[in-house]
Amino acid sequence: MKLIVNGEQKEFSEVTHVLSLLNLLEAQEPYAVAVNAQFVPREQCDVLLLNEGDQVEILSPIQGG
Amino acid sequence: MQDLLSIYGTDLASRLFIGSALYPSPAIMQESIVAAQSDVVTVSLRRQGSASEGADFWQLIKDTNKHVLPNTAGCHSVNEAVTLAQMCREVFNTNWIKLELIGDEYNLQPDPIALLEATKILIEQGFQVLPYCTDDLVICQKLVDLGCEVLMPWGAPIGTGKGLLNPYNLKTIRERLPNTTLLIDAGLGLPSHACMAMEMGYDAVLLNSAIAQAGDPVVMARAFANAVNAGRAAYLAQAMPEKDLAKPSTPTLGMPFWHQNG
Numbered sequence: 336m337k338l339i340v341n342g343e344q345k346e347f348s349e350v351t352h353v354l355s356l357l358n359l360l361e362a363q364e365p366y367a368v369a370v371n372a373q374f375v376p377r378e379q380c381d382v383l384l385l386n387e388g389d390q391v392e393i394l395s396p397i398q399g400g
Numbered sequence: 401m402q403d404l405l406s407i408y409g410t411d412l413a414s415r416l417f418i419g420s421a422l423y424p425s426p427a428i429m430q431e432s433i434v435a436a437q438s439d440v441v442t443v444s445l446r447r448q449g450s451a452s453e454g455a456d457f458w459q460l461i462k463d464t465n466k467h468v469l470p471n472t473a474g475c476h477s478v479n480e481a482v483t484l485a486q487m488c489r490e491v492f493n494t495n496w497i498k499l500e501l502i503g504d505e506y507n508l509q510p511d512p513i514a515l516l517e518a519t520k521i522l523i524e525q526g527f528q529v530l531p532y533c534t535d536d537l538v539i540c541q542k543l544v545d546l547g548c549e550v551l552m553p554w555g556a557p558i559g560t561g562k563g564l565l566n567p568y569n570l571k572t573i574r575e576r577l578p579n580t581t582l583l584i585d586a587g588l589g590l591p592s593h594a595c596m597a598m599e600m601g602y603d604a605v606l607l608n609s610a611i612a613q614a615g616d617p618v619v620m621a622r623a624f625a626n627a628v629n630a631g632r633a634a635y636l637a638q639a640m641p642e643k644d645l646a647k648p649s650t651p652t653l654g655m656p657f658w659h660q661n662g
Binding site for chain 1: 445457470558
């Protein structure tokens with residue numbers, strides 16, 4: 336399945352729901368996830384299935400003004 | 401009696417909110433936050449880069465033991481801002497959000513219409529919104545009508561260091577919204593700018609570049625802390641009325657040599 340993760344197109348063979356992608360990428364806490372510009376609460380990450388072409392954003396803390 | 405600032409029910413001793421960006425190093429950022437004696441530090445979210453980058457930064461902020469105020473910097477649409485606010489709430493575990501919705505790339509002016517729309521949505525979702533807005537009285541009134549207890553009009557465009565470009569507008573907002581907590585956010589460059597805002601009756605100031613991009617950020621942080629305290633004290637002390645006519649402060653009664661040569 337082709338996904339766009341943090342702006343980069345990537346191919347994944349074993350991804351089903353959001354959590355499976357996060358595990359595959361070894362996403363480092365703390366982070367929050369959005370799929371197709373919609374926030375995905377953590378408790379929904381093992382429920383929401385990803386589809387071909389989905390845009391996934393994994394965001395972490397950074398400096399801000 | 402302690403002169404505390406209340407932000408949505410949270411009492412704070414410091415009236416200087418400080419940003420965490422643009423410092424020469426993480427260590428100087430930490431030292432500056434301490435020197436500013438701030439209780440609130442602004443942060444944001446971005447795409448995860450190296451595996452531990454976000455975690456390392458977050459640990460530095462946690463070590464300062466301050467309240468965090470996440471922002472939606474860089475958002476240009478209501479949906480972007482709402483989504484980023486929701487993500488911030490999960491990561492930073494706070495209902496506070498500095499709502500920033502840019503309407504123009506040249507001067508980074510907030511989009512007042514989108515700001516109102518996003519504020520409405522976020523308040524309905526339980527957020528405590530601190531909107532970064534222009535110095536437009538009517539927009540400020542509408543934000544209050546939506547439920548904002550705190551407003552953050554700009555002093556000048558972000559990062560310009562120009563100070564309070566429109567004191568008349570800012571004074572009018574202060575006078576017309578006496579029960580709203582008001583912060584000047586953005587555009588300050590000098591401690592005197594912060595002092596002026598506080599003398600005007602603003603409840604606090606939020607700044608980043610003026611400290612982070614100073615030659616010595618730590619010393620500048622201290623200078624801003626002093627300026628904010630001085631301005632607040634001056635406001636509480638109630639300044640003398642300005643007059644056009646000169647009036648001597650030393651008594652004229654008993655003046656020697658009075659008109660002797662006349």
